[in-house]
Amino acid sequence: xxxxxxxxxxxxxxxxxxxxxxxxxxxxxxxxxxxxxxxxxxxxxxxxxxxxxxxxxxxxxxxxxxxxxxxxxxxxxxxxxxxxxxxxxxxxxxxxxxxxxxxxxxxxxxxxxxxxxxxxxxxxxxxxxxxxxxxxxxxxxxxxxxxxxxxxxxxxxxxxxxxxxxxxxxxxxxxxxxxxxxxxxxxxxxxxxxxxxxxxxxxxx
Amino acid sequence: xxxxxxxxxxxxxxxxxxxxxxxxxxxxxxxxxxxxxxxxxxxxxxxxxxxxxxxxxxxxxxxxxxxxxxxxxxxxxxxxxxxxxxxxxxxxxxxxxxxxxxxxxxxxxxxxxxxxxxxxxxxxxxxxxxxxxxxxxxxxxxxxxxxxxxxxxxxxxxxxxxxxxxxxxxxxxxxxxxxxxxxxxxxxxxxxxxxxxxxxxxxxx
Numbered sequence: 001x002x003x004x005x006x007x008x009x010x011x012x013x014x015x016x017x018x019x020x021x022x023x024x025x026x027x028x029x030x031x032x033x034x035x036x037x038x039x040x041x042x043x044x045x046x047x048x049x050x051x052x053x054x055x056x057x058x059x060x061x062x063x064x065x066x067x068x069x070x071x072x073x074x075x076x077x078x079x080x081x082x083x084x085x086x087x088x089x090x091x092x093x094x095x096x097x098x099x100x101x102x103x104x105x106x107x108x109x110x111x112x113x114x115x116x117x118x119x120x121x122x123x124x125x126x127x128x129x130x131x132x133x134x135x136x137x138x139x140x141x142x143x144x145x146x147x148x149x150x151x152x153x154x155x156x157x158x159x160x161x162x163x164x165x166x167x168x169x170x171x172x173x174x175x176x177x178x179x180x181x182x183x184x185x186x187x188x189x190x191x192x193x194x195x196x197x198x199x200x201x202x203x204x205x
Numbered sequence: 206x207x208x209x210x211x212x213x214x215x216x217x218x219x220x221x222x223x224x225x226x227x228x229x230x231x232x233x234x235x236x237x238x239x240x241x242x243x244x245x246x247x248x249x250x251x252x253x254x255x256x257x258x259x260x261x262x263x264x265x266x267x268x269x270x271x272x273x274x275x276x277x278x279x280x281x282x283x284x285x286x287x288x289x290x291x292x293x294x295x296x297x298x299x300x301x302x303x304x305x306x307x308x309x310x311x312x313x314x315x316x317x318x319x320x321x322x323x324x325x326x327x328x329x330x331x332x333x334x335x336x337x338x339x340x341x342x343x344x345x346x347x348x349x350x351x352x353x354x355x356x357x358x359x360x361x362x363x364x365x366x367x368x369x370x371x372x373x374x375x376x377x378x379x380x381x382x383x384x385x386x387x388x389x390x391x392x393x394x395x396x397x398x399x400x401x402x403x404x405x406x407x408x409x410x
Binding site (some may be wrong): 026096115116118119120122123147148150151154155157158159161162165190191195196197198199 | 260320321323359363370395401402
């Protein structure tokens with residue numbers, strides 16, 4: 001019974017999200033009303049709001065589901081934060097099966113065409129960067145001052161964002177998902193090697 | 206004659222920018238019209254648009270005036286990009302005399318309260334990051350692949366943003382400008398040391 005109810009909930013959530021994406025893709029985020037989305041998904045407006053508390057969350061809830069601070073906080077004893085993050089993104093690259101390239105490309109287009117959503121993504125990235133700063137500051141046996149923790153969090157976040165952009169651009173230009181995943185594995189190692197070693201000595205002049 | 210005309214132009218531009226900031230601060234970016242700003246500054250709307258081509262540019266033109274790619278491209282022969290940037294920000298920290306803390310705090314508040322402006326700042330930061338990537342890729346004698354250049358540009362941009370945030374937060378919490386400048390000098394060295402050496406070895410576990 002509970003299993004059935006849970007499945008029904010997931011289906012309703014999915015139906016709402018898909019209706020929203022379809023309408024936003026057709027007419028732009030700003031032009032579509034929540035009423036129209038509820039009608040297209042065949043649910044009451046009040047039901048829509050129990051799944052998605054704001055219109056923005058119809059798009060942004062899936063942007064916010066990669067929690068780097070949680071990966072750092074939940075790492076194995078003795079494992080460094082960078083190693084935990086490297087393995088986290090390697091694991092994703094080895095099995096990116098849940099990614100639907102078409103849907104991802106549509107979502108990115110909806111976001112970049114809406115200042116409200118761009119600002120929303122910005123806010124999510126800022127919160128995640130603060131949470132990562134906190135996670136790095138709280139590491140036992142490491143005397144890291146606040147600015148150093150902020151700089152590390154900013155650099156890690158910037159590297160992860162660059163990896164995601166590169167992965168997305170490959171998919172958008174037609175690279176099949178399995179190949180994009182394989183190349184992401186190499187990219188993840190390059191990025192984390194660079195974070196670990198710095199790059200001052202890469203410039204001869 | 207030309208000198209007089211140039212001074213008049215600067216004064217007009219300044220008057221428009223100040224009227225815009227005053228009105229935006231009072232009622233928010235979205236609620237104020239360009240007509241109202243022109244009237245408050247005592248100029249015709251067409252004159253306003255010769256100085257500021259869009260409403261957004263009334264706020265964002267001053268955000269876009271720190272061009273890191275230009276600093277890298279214009280460095281001395283034999284100087285590394287990181288050294289050129291370190292000296293650029295050290296020079297600012299040693300003499301931040303042009304900064305007006307009150308005006309800066311007001312501008313930041315106007316920006317964060319407007320999704321349009323947050324999205325605009327985001328776009329500027331993205332363009333600057335791409336320009337820096339280009340500048341790093343083009344360095345003679347350095348065989349840097351595209352992803353490495355993107356990662357370096359992203360990390361440098363993230364570090365500079367963190368320095369600016371820290372400097373701004375000190376001013377916003379009442380630190381006098383000369384002291385904020387002195388502390389920024391130390392912060393700049395910490396940030397660029399971290400970029401040069403990486404930080405993998407900072408974590409004992």
